Amino acid sequence: xxxxxxxxxxxxxxxxxxxxxxxxxxxxxxxxxxxxxPAADELLPMIDALDDETLRRFHRDMVVTRCIDDEGANxxxxxxxxxxxxIRGQEAAQVGLVHASRxxxxxxxxxxxxxxxxxxxxxxxxxxxxxxxxxxxGWDPAxxxxxxxxxxxxxxxxxxxxxxxxxxxxDGASGTGDPGRDEAVVAFFGDGASSQGDVxxxxxxxxxxxxxxxxxxxxxxxxxxxxxxxxxxxxLYWRGEGFGIPSTQIDGNDVLASYAVSRRDLxxxxxxxxxxxxxxxxxxxxxxxxxDDPTKYRSQAELDSWVARDPILRxxxxxxxxxxxxxxxxxxxxxxxxxxxxxxxxxxxxxxxEIGVMFDHVYSxxxxxxxxxxxxxxxxxxxxxxxx
Numbered sequence: 001x002x003x004x005x006x007x008x009x010x011x012x013x014x015x016x017x018x019x020x021x022x023x024x025x026x027x028x029x030x031x032x033x034x035x036x037x038p039a040a041d042e043l044l045p046m047i048d049a050l051d052d053e054t055l056r057r058f059h060r061d062m063v064v065t066r067c068i069d070d071e072g073a074n075x076x077x078x079x080x081x082x083x084x085x086x087i088r089g090q091e092a093a094q095v096g097l098v099h100a101s102r103x104x105x106x107x108x109x110x111x112x113x114x115x116x117x118x119x120x121x122x123x124x125x126x127x128x129x130x131x132x133x134x135x136x137x138g139w140d141p142a143x144x145x146x147x148x149x150x151x152x153x154x155x156x157x158x159x160x161x162x163x164x165x166x167x168x169x170x171d172g173a174s175g176t177g178d179p180g181r182d183e184a185v186v187a188f189f190g191d192g193a194s195s196q197g198d199v200x201x202x203x204x205x206x207x208x209x210x211x212x213x214x215x216x217x218x219x220x221x222x223x224x225x226x227x228x229x230x231x232x233x234x235x236l237y238w239r240g241e242g243f244g245i246p247s248t249q250i251d252g253n254d255v256l257a258s259y260a261v262s263r264r265d266l267x268x269x270x271x272x273x274x275x276x277x278x279x280x281x282x283x284x285x286x287x288x289x290x291x292d293d294p295t296k297y298r299s300q301a302e303l304d305s306w307v308a309r310d311p312i313l314r315x316x317x318x319x320x321x322x323x324x325x326x327x328x329x330x331x332x333x334x335x336x337x338x339x340x341x342x343x344x345x346x347x348x349x350x351x352x353x354e355i356g357v358m359f360d361h362v363y364s365x366x367x368x369x370x371x372x373x374x375x376x377x378x379x380x381x382x383x384x385x386x387x388x
Contacts (some may be wrong), residue, residue: 010293011297021235024281025261026251030309032317043260052261052322058099058255059319060332062312063092065115068124071343072114072131076290080347081131086286087114089253092311093280095119096258100266106185108161110154112218113188120145124339125346134353138361141365154189155196158215161187163200165211165275165378174212175272182270184212192223194239195231203243203275210274214265217277218252220284223335227298252280253311256318282311355381363365 025039027047034040056273069087076084087094094115101107107116118124122144130150141148151157166187168174173183193199194217206213221228221237228236248265250257258280258308265276284304287294294303316329359374 007260021238021249024249025257025325026254027256027260028251028254028314028318030314032314032319032321034318039257043257043264046260046263047256053228054099055319055322056324056332057257057330058095059312059329060316060335061095061098061115061119062255062315063332064336064339065091065118068118068311069114071340072124072128073286073290075128075344075347076131081128082133083131083317084290085112085114085131085288086284086290087112088308089285089311090218090220090280090282091115092255092315093250093252093258093282095217096255096260097216097262097278100259100263102179102184102266102270104181105184105266105270106141106148106161106164106183108148108157108164108185109188110151110157110190110193111150111152112190113150116145116188117296122147126353127349128343128347129350132347132350136358155193155198155202158187158189158193158199158202161185162206162211162213163214164210165206165213167184168212169209174270174366177271179267179270182212183271184214184266184270186214186216186266188216188218190217190223191219191221191228191231191236192226194236195223200239200243203240203245203277206275206355207244210272212269212272213275214262215245215275215277216262218282219278219279220282222284222288222294222298224288224292225294227297235279237277237279240279245277247276247279249279249281252282253309253314255271255311257313283309285310329358364378 025043026035027040027043029035034044066088072084073086075081090112092111098116098119107113107120111115114124114127117127126139126144127150129135137149139149148160151160168183168185171183176182187202189199203215205211206215213224217236219228223231235249237247237249248261250261252258261278265278269276285303285307356374358377359370363369
């Protein structure tokens with residue numbers, strides 16, 4: 001009996017060995033050293049072209065994200081949020097991708113893309129408002145760096161992304177030959193969502209209409225408590241190939257690999273080359289959400305093996321090998337703590353929404369049925385003797 005079977009009581013899917021593909025693309029090993037090989041020959045020139053300030057920004061964005069992520073979990077444990085979705089362990093995959101994008105690109109996240117949002121310039125409190133339950137989450141993506149709303153329904157955002165990408169293609173906003181104007185779309189999803197029908201449908205339309213789109217699959221190894229090997233006997237990126245979408249598997253804990261492969265694929269998609277898929281192999285160090293207990297379905301030894309491959313420590317070792325000083329890392333740590341403290345102060349200061357606000361945007365004009373429902377709800381709330 002396997003450790004997983006012992007922990008969950010769930011038997012393995014079949015006594016058939018999984019099929020493995022070629023090694024994932026990696027440019028930086030866990031000790032922070034550049035890796036030679038065929039992928040390096042193609043991709044390292046992109047890394048060599050990065051200046052020191054951009055590399056420092058990679059580190060800063062990962063550290064700030066982790067600090068705010070920890071603060072989000074603390075706020076939930078203290079009753080300030082209904083829920084928090086930890087990202088710890090997945091920072092490199094997301095930060096590398098963001099820095100490979102252009103301002104005109106659009107992002108359709110699932111619900112764990114905190115690093116994408118923060119690095120893109122989203123105020124963390126705008127995300128916290130949704131998880132505190134004081135807003136329905138509505139914002140104008142055009143006013144938020146083309147970062148669209150979080151989507152809790154698994155996989156549905158891939159359909160939204162593909163539809164938007166089709167619109168870009170129909171409008172002639174891609175493949176014009178002007179890289180400064182061409183647009184692309186990124187659809188985020190996880191290994192669990194890859195089993196959803198919506199994701200397959202999105203890939204059918206993306207391939208058929210050759211959308212300017214990147215499917216970014218973060219394989220963190222667990223769909224809540226279900227390990228990825230129970231969902232697929234083959235590498236997940238092969239699914240993209242099955243739809244005719246060129247696909248690549250990368251080491252998702254290597255921010256340089258994420259940057260280089262994402263840049264290559266986004267450039268191709270913007271230029272009219274059709275959709276691409278990246279599977280970033282990473283690991284969710286924390287719980288699925290703050291309502292989850294991962295000790296029930298995975299072993300400490302497995303967790304320890306991934307903690308040893310921490311993406312932030314890996315990149316810090318690389319920067320130190322290039323001569324970055326202790327002062328730089330201390331400065332980033334202090335900045336991250338200050339931002340987390342600021343997020344905490346502003347979260348606690350958030351005010352409750354007005355009673356009945358949920359009815360404000362059902363129709364663009366007044367409607368008697370909605371007015372009736374609003375009046376009933378206000379009367380119902382008043383029956384408790386006050387909002388508190």
